[in-house]
Amino acid sequence: MPLRASVNGEDVISVNLSDEEWKALRNEFKRGTTTIILPCCNQPGFLRTSSKGLNHFVHSRDSLHCNWEPESPQHLRAKVAIINACSSSGWLAIPEYSEADWRADVMAIKDSTRIAFEVQWSKQTAEETEFRQERYAKSGVKSCWLFRKPPKNLDHGNEPIARKNLPMFRIYESDNGEIMASVGSNVFTLGHLIDSIFNGRIKFCESYKTAPQQEIEFVFYEKDCWKCKQSQHGFYLNNYLSTLCNSTIYIASGNWGGEGIYNNPQILKTVLEILKSEEGIHLKVGQIKPRYSKTMHLAYNSQGCHYCGALFGDNFLVTERMHAQYNSNNLTITKTVNLNAIEEEGEHWCYSENKMFCS
Numbered sequence: 001m002p003l004r005a006s007v008n009g010e011d012v013i014s015v016n017l018s019d020e021e022w023k024a025l026r027n028e029f030k031r032g033t034t035t036i037i038l039p040c041c042n043q044p045g046f047l048r049t050s051s052k053g054l055n056h057f058v059h060s061r062d063s064l065h066c067n068w069e070p071e072s073p074q075h076l077r078a079k080v081a082i083i084n085a086c087s088s089s090g091w092l093a094i095p096e097y098s099e100a101d102w103r104a105d106v107m108a109i110k111d112s113t114r115i116a117f118e119v120q121w122s123k124q125t126a127e128e129t130e131f132r133q134e135r136y137a138k139s140g141v142k143s144c145w146l147f148r149k150p151p152k153n154l155d156h157g158n159e160p161i162a163r164k165n166l167p168m169f170r171i172y173e174s175d176n177g178e179i180m181a182s183v184g185s186n187v188f189t190l191g192h193l194i195d196s197i198f199n200g201r202i203k204f205c206e207s208y209k210t211a212p213q214q215e216i217e218f219v220f221y222e223k224d225c226w227k228c229k230q231s232q233h234g235f236y237l238n239n240y241l242s243t244l245c246n247s248t249i250y251i252a253s254g255n256w257g258g259e260g261i262y263n264n265p266q267i268l269k270t271v272l273e274i275l276k277s278e279e280g281i282h283l284k285v286g287q288i289k290p291r292y293s294k295t296m297h298l299a300y301n302s303q304g305c306h307y308c309g310a311l312f313g314d315n316f317l318v319t320e321r322m323h324a325q326y327n328s329n330n331l332t333i334t335k336t337v338n339l340n341a342i343e344e345e346g347e348h349w350c351y352s353e354n355k356m357f358c359s
């Protein structure tokens with residue numbers, strides 16, 4: 001359903017008119033003083049208001065062949081959200097804009113930059129998407145794809161994969177009928193997504209970076225020393241850390257000598273604070289200190305026995321952790337910890353309100 005038509009030779013976008021202006025136009029049209037020509041096929045059309053109050057144009061019943069594909073109400077609402085976001089960001093928005101051999105759902109124009117926004121409420125294959133993308137590129141137009149269901153081979157679960165030269169995002173309809181968008185773990189209205197693209201809150205990044213402040217779970221569990229068999233406590237950390245863009249990444253880690261979170265002095269300090277605090281004073285955790293490992297042929301900060309001081313090596317801790325995850329009497333303590341940034345490879349569209357991107 002077109003949102004744009006030529007009214008007495010002048011381009012009119014239905015959703016840019018107030019209800020009064022629309023009503024006035026309808027009266028003029030009824031009086032026969034106005035001609036409405038649709039841009040898709042240059043055939044006459046007329047005005048209609050949808051059951052949800054959306055003003056748009058439709059083909060006359062006696063229209064000859066037009067390649068206009070029927071659009072779902074959601075598709076139409078998505079186009080309106082894009083048009084409104086363009087306008088509020090100072091971009092010119094032209095719906096159903098055609099040129100050469102293509103037609104864009106909404107063309108956004110500012111100075112010499114043109115971005116075609118394509119809403120795919122219905123399915124579209126990867127081949128078709130790439131073909132259409134190339135066609136836009138040939139005309140010097142950037143494009144941005146909004147998929148309800150990403151094409152097979154261009155998806156990762158429910159989300160489109162991140163490709164620098166083929167921006168694709170997922171959209172869906174909320175329970176109250178609003179068109180929403182998601183970028184990684186961030187969810188907002190489609191309008192906010194478009195606004196974020198224009199205002200630099202979304203950037204393509206090749207790697208993830210952890211946020212400086214992390215909520216870290218310290219899990220203390222009961223165990224016996226492998227050497228002296230005395231009962232005491234071990235602990236492990238939740239290795240999922242949040243990124244600057246609110247995603248999570250898994251940081252593999254071994255003992256205290258390893259890379260990443262276990263090597264961080266802030267983590268060590270936090271453990272010691274827990275052990276001195278009211279909630280942790282009863283825990284029997286061996287001192288964390290450098291111990292010599294015969295396997296590694298070096299000394300490193302490690303967990304060890306509270307009683308006999310024996311080193312708890314990586315393999316021992318990994319096995320214990322696997323068992324401990326099924327214990328019901330673990331004590332989990334969550335603390336906010338400042339952490340030096342850890343980077344991990346992974347192409348993604350990075351969303352950040354304050355423009356602190358992963359890379």
Ligand SMILES: [Zn+2]
Pocket residue numbers: 038039040041042043059066067068
């Ligand atoms: Zn048409």
Ligand SMILES: [Zn+2]
Pocket residue numbers: 225226227228229230305306307308309310
């Ligand atoms: Zn021991």
Ligand SMILES: [Zn+2]
Pocket residue numbers: 205207208209243244245348349350351357358359
């Ligand atoms: Zn990111």
